[in-house]
Amino acid sequence: MVNDNFLIKQLMTHMDFTLDEAKDEVKYLHQWFKSLPDELKLYRIILADDKKDINFKQPGSHYSTRKKDLMDSHYFATGVGNKTFILTVLADKSLVDKEETFHNRVLYPNENEITLKNKGKGVKIISIKEL
Numbered sequence: 001m002v003n004d005n006f007l008i009k010q011l012m013t014h015m016d017f018t019l020d021e022a023k024d025e026v027k028y029l030h031q032w033f034k035s036l037p038d039e040l041k042l043y044r045i046i047l048a049d050d051k052k053d054i055n056f057k058q059p060g061s062h063y064s065t066r067k068k069d070l071m072d073s074h075y076f077a078t079g080v081g082n083k084t085f086i087l088t089v090l091a092d093k094s095l096v097d098k099e100e101t102f103h104n105r106v107l108y109p110n111e112n113e114i115t116l117k118n119k120g121k122g123v124k125i126i127s128i129k130e131l
Contacts, residue, residue, distance in 0.1 A: 002030075002099045010106045029102050036093055041126070042114055043067045044087045051085065051128055058119035059087055061097070062104075065112045071131070084131045089123040091116055 004026050011022035042063035048054050064070050070086065091114070100115035116123065 002102050007102055007106055010103070014107060015109075025106070026102075029105060033096075033098060033101070036096075038093050040065070040091045040093060040096070040114060042089050042091055042116075042123075043070050044089070044120075045070050045131075046085045046087055046128075047083070048085060049082055051130075054085065054087075054128065055119075056125055058121045059089065059123065059125070060120050061100075061116050063089070063091070063114045063116060063120075065114060069112055085128050086131055087128050088126040089120070090126060091120070091123045095120075095122050 007026050007029070008019070008022040011017040011025055012019065015022075017025060042065060044060055044063045046054055046060070067086070067088070095116050095118075097115045097117045101113065104111065104113045104115055
């Protein structure tokens with residue numbers, strides 16, 4: 001369950017929204033989430049020395065809906081290593097941590113982030129490519 005009052009307070013504090021603007025934004029977030037498909041194609045940048053060093057059972061929580069955004073800025077990269085990989089997954093909508101996704105979209109509106117539960121456990125990995 002998403003704490004709408006907390007989100008409204010975040011929007012007013014961190015984004016300088018008025019109360020009405022914050023309420024509208026929270027309403028928009030709920031509508032946006034409801035409109036998501038049952039299966040989402042998501043992208044994640046991972047740093048590792050080798051593909052074998054990546055935990056494919058729990059590949060991570062933070063993903064983007066836009067591959068190009070990730071490719072254009074590697075500051076989303078997580079992990080430890082000298083190589084950069086882009087992971088493409090399919091995630092059932094039920095795997096989305098709605099509250100964390102809303103919080104991250106409020107605090108980082110340009111990142112197009114989807115936050116998954118259980119470090120991404122249960123996603124279907126489509127591909128992993130070295131950049």
